[in-house]
Amino acid sequence: MNFTQMHERLRMEVMRRIQRGSLSVSLLARQSGFAQAHISNFIHGRRQLSLEAMDRILAAQHLTAADLLPPARAAITSSTDPGRDSVPVVSHAVALFEPVVRPSAVQSMLHLPAGALDTIRARTSQNRRAWQRFVAVRIPSADALAMDPLVLPDAIALIDRHYNSLLPYRPNRPTLYAVRHGAHLILRYVDFLTNRLVLRPLSIAFPVDLVEIAPGESPSDLVAGRVALILNEL
Numbered sequence: 001m002n003f004t005q006m007h008e009r010l011r012m013e014v015m016r017r018i019q020r021g022s023l024s025v026s027l028l029a030r031q032s033g034f035a036q037a038h039i040s041n042f043i044h045g046r047r048q049l050s051l052e053a054m055d056r057i058l059a060a061q062h063l064t065a066a067d068l069l070p071p072a073r074a075a076i077t078s079s080t081d082p083g084r085d086s087v088p089v090v091s092h093a094v095a096l097f098e099p100v101v102r103p104s105a106v107q108s109m110l111h112l113p114a115g116a117l118d119t120i121r122a123r124t125s126q127n128r129r130a131w132q133r134f135v136a137v138r139i140p141s142a143d144a145l146a147m148d149p150l151v152l153p154d155a156i157a158l159i160d161r162h163y164n165s166l167l168p169y170r171p172n173r174p175t176l177y178a179v180r181h182g183a184h185l186i187l188r189y190v191d192f193l194t195n196r197l198v199l200r201p202l203s204i205a206f207p208v209d210l211v212e213i214a215p216g217e218s219p220s221d222l223v224a225g226r227v228a229l230i231l232n233e234l
Contacts, residue, residue: 007048009068010057015043017061020097021183031060067102085114087158089136092185095159095178096224099131110136110156110231120228121169122162125220133162134228137178137185146201147187150176152232157187163226166192166219174200178224181211187227192219 017023025043029036033056041047042057049057058064088106090098098105117134141153151157159178169175174189179199188199188209197219199209213219 003051006065006068007054010049010054010063011042011045013063013068014057014061016097018043022093022097023061028057028060032056062104063102064104067104085112085116086110087112087117087134087136089138089156092137093183095135095137095161096180096185101132101135107138110158112158117228120160120163122160123165123167123169124162125164125218128162128164128220131161133160135159135161135225139187143186146203146206147176148203150202151187151230154233156231156233157227158229158231159225160228161225163228164220164223166190166223169226176227176230178227179211180222180224181209185224190223197222 014023014028018025025036025039028034029039032039032053034053038047042049087110088101089108089110090101090105091107094101094105122133136156136158139151139153139155139157144151144153144155157178163169176187177190178185179188179190179197181199186199188201191198191200195213197211197213199211201208211222213222
């Protein structure tokens with residue numbers, strides 16, 4: 001990869017973060033020490049950054065040059081990939097928004113028996129097919145309470161991001177999903193009713209949440225994926 005290609009990949013990554021709402025021009029200007037006009041010109045392709053300026057943007061967003069490299073084909077896990085026995089444990093934001101997990105975003109690895117993921121069925125929307133399929137997240141105590149006792153504090157949830165359909169995975173059994181609620185990831189049973197997602201907890205002590213589907217979005221856009229496995233620590 002040459003300098004121009006790396007510059008463009010950084011620009012696209014910054015634009016993607018702004019579009020998903022986790023970054024703004026003013027915030028990046030404060031973080032990097034550049035004027036807002038300088039950042040705006042970079043984002044809209046009107047100005048190219050120097051190598052030193054790129055380093056400042058990378059540092060401000062906790063990125064490394066390696067994060068801008070194209071992912072190896074093997075990194076994008078599909079239903080035909082052999083030997084899928086290790087899954088990256090990542091933050092909730094990465095699970096929701098990152099098509100491919102950057103090396104610096106991996107908190108740890110979840111090791112499963114060889115072939116454990118081979119029989120899991122996918123049902124994905126077109127725009128998710130290029131996403132890295134399996135990720136895992138840790139569920140903090142406050143988020144686990146609504147799904148107690150199925151999900152205990154500090155459980156690890158294995159998410160299949162190639163199953164964002166609301167059709168039940170198994171007939172006559174509720175399917176547990178990782179869902180985007182605002183800017184947060186939560187685990188819930190999900191129904192769709194009159195342009196709303198109905199997010200149902202397991203514990204009756206917690207309310208049912210209704211999430212409006214925004215114009216231009218589909219219900220599957222709010223579903224990070226199906227929870228394929230819950231590992232509760234003893």
